[in-house]
Amino acid sequence: MQNEKPAEKAANIVWVDVRTPSEFEKGHVEGAVNLPLFSDQERAEVGTLYARSGKDAAIERGLELTGPRLAQMLRKGKALSMKGKLRLYCWRGGMRSASVAWLLRLENIDVEVYPGGYKAYRNAFSRIMEQEWKIVLLAGPTLCGKTRILEQIAKEGRQVLDLEGLARHKGSAFGGLGQAPQPTNEQFSNRLHALMEGFSPEKTLWCEAESLNIGKVTLPSALYEKIRQAPCVWVESPRPARIRRAVEEYGCMAEEDLAACFEKIRRRIGNDVADRCIRHIRNHDLESAIAPALDYYDKSYLYSLRLAPHKELYRCTGEKSPQEAAIEILQAVEKP
Numbered sequence: 001m002q003n004e005k006p007a008e009k010a011a012n013i014v015w016v017d018v019r020t021p022s023e024f025e026k027g028h029v030e031g032a033v034n035l036p037l038f039s040d041q042e043r044a045e046v047g048t049l050y051a052r053s054g055k056d057a058a059i060e061r062g063l064e065l066t067g068p069r070l071a072q073m074l075r076k077g078k079a080l081s082m083k084g085k086l087r088l089y090c091w092r093g094g095m096r097s098a099s100v101a102w103l104l105r106l107e108n109i110d111v112e113v114y115p116g117g118y119k120a121y122r123n124a125f126s127r128i129m130e131q132e133w134k135i136v137l138l139a140g141p142t143l144c145g146k147t148r149i150l151e152q153i154a155k156e157g158r159q160v161l162d163l164e165g166l167a168r169h170k171g172s173a174f175g176g177l178g179q180a181p182q183p184t185n186e187q188f189s190n191r192l193h194a195l196m197e198g199f200s201p202e203k204t205l206w207c208e209a210e211s212l213n214i215g216k217v218t219l220p221s222a223l224y225e226k227i228r229q230a231p232c233v234w235v236e237s238p239r240p241a242r243i244r245r246a247v248e249e250y251g252c253m254a255e256e257d258l259a260a261c262f263e264k265i266r267r268r269i270g271n272d273v274a275d276r277c278i279r280h281i282r283n284h285d286l287e288s289a290i291a292p293a294l295d296y297y298d299k300s301y302l303y304s305l306r307l308a309p310h311k312e313l314y315r316c317t318g319e320k321s322p323q324e325a326a327i328e329i330l331q332a333v334e335k336p
Contacts, residue, residue: 012084016077018100019090019118027186029089029121030194035076037066037096062099070103077104077111086111093117125193129222131201136333137227137310139209140235142172142297143242143249145322146208149235152326153206159199161207166191169215172297173264176215177253188217204334211304232310233329236317239294246290255281262293269296 015032017024020043024034038046042065050058066073077100080086086104088111090096097113104111114121138146147164154160168182169175176182183191199205209232212224219227237245250258259278266274273292280289314332316325 013087014080014084015114016080016086016088016100017090017118018088018096023091026184027118027190029118030187030190032089033080035073035080035100037073037090037100038062042066059095073100074103074107077109078107081109081111087114088112089114089117089121091117092119121193122190124197125189125220126222128193128196129220129226133201133226134204135226135230136204136206136313137209137230137232138206138235138329139232139305139310140237141242141294141301143245143294144235144237145245145325146235148322149325149329150206150208152322153330156326156330158330159203159205161192161195161205163207163210163219164214166195167214167217169217171210171214174250174258174261174293177250177257177261182216185217189220192220192223209305209310228308230310231313233333234312234315235325236315238319241319242294243287243290246294247286250290251286258286258289262289265293265296269293 015029017028017032017034018037019028019034020036020038020040021034022040024032024036028034042062046058046062046065049061077086081104086109088097088101088104093113093116097117101111101113116123138149140146147162147170150160150162154162164170164175166183167188168179170179182188207227210219210227212219258281262269262274262277262281269277269292277289277292280286314329316329316332320328
């Protein structure tokens with residue numbers, strides 16, 4: 001299983017999480033389907049009975065609880081098996097996953113239990129992070145188009161880690177606008193795991209320079225330390241282009257949501273500036289509102305870089321399309 005290619009995994013393997021709904025919600029293998037053997041309350045009851053009265057009593061009670069819905073679980077398992085081989089896991093790859101695997105095999109469903117369960121899967125990500133990765137960062141002030149350049153670098157066939165995309169947040173007070181809810185910290189690392197297990201440490205890994213926190217999620221400490229030590233390509237874009245980009249990204253957002261973002265940074269930009277920006281928003285003048293926010297984020301970004309300076313490999317400046325910038329950067333950094 002460890003050597004299968006990511007494309008083969010996506011096409012032929014269906015991950016099935018048989019843990020409780022709350023365990024699944026906290027974190028799961030990216031793309032897994034939850035087929036819980038027990039509810040949260042049932043798991044607590046069976047676990048308590050196991051501790052007090054032993055394994056046999058817990059198994060008997062577990063059968064009493066799950067018996068009425070085994071047929072429903074079997075039907076769901078058969079439907080999932082139409083998409084590929086089922087790979088089951090519980091916390092440690094023990095009784096829960098073994099029990100569901102036994103049930104599904106009654107219908108000759110192709111199923112396997114992931115050795116060591118979810119705990120082993122999480123430990124596998126730690127081993128991925130222990131490897132030496134050749135990280136190159138895109139650094140530069142906000143709204144310089146770094147994310148779009150990364151997208152183009154990915155289209156050129158390079159390894160790209162879109163941290164903001166995985167975190168569903170763009171990092172600033174405005175970063176959650178238009179985004180789906182952020183994953184838990186645990187699920188964020190699982191999303192990283194699913195992507196990075198298909199990458200090669202021998203090839204350059206491109207990503208954006210990020211702080212420890214992206215919205216409400218925190219970068220895994222091992223990855224953050226690698227980012228702090230990685231060299232960078234500095235990206236700059238003319239101020240008018242940055243403001244236009246802001247209008248493109250946030251112009252469709254509700255006025256109340258934009259005003260709420262300025263409230264988040266009120267203490268940092270000052271009451272007068274915040275009030276003025278919100279008035280601009282009410283007057284449908286987003287360009288005038290964005291300029292003071294850019295000033296604040298530029299100062300904050302430069303300060304953070306002084307705390308963790310990066311070796312600069314190249315400087316990409318001027319107003320360029322994302323494709324032009326990506327090709328220029330790749331040619332400069334990957335030159336023989």
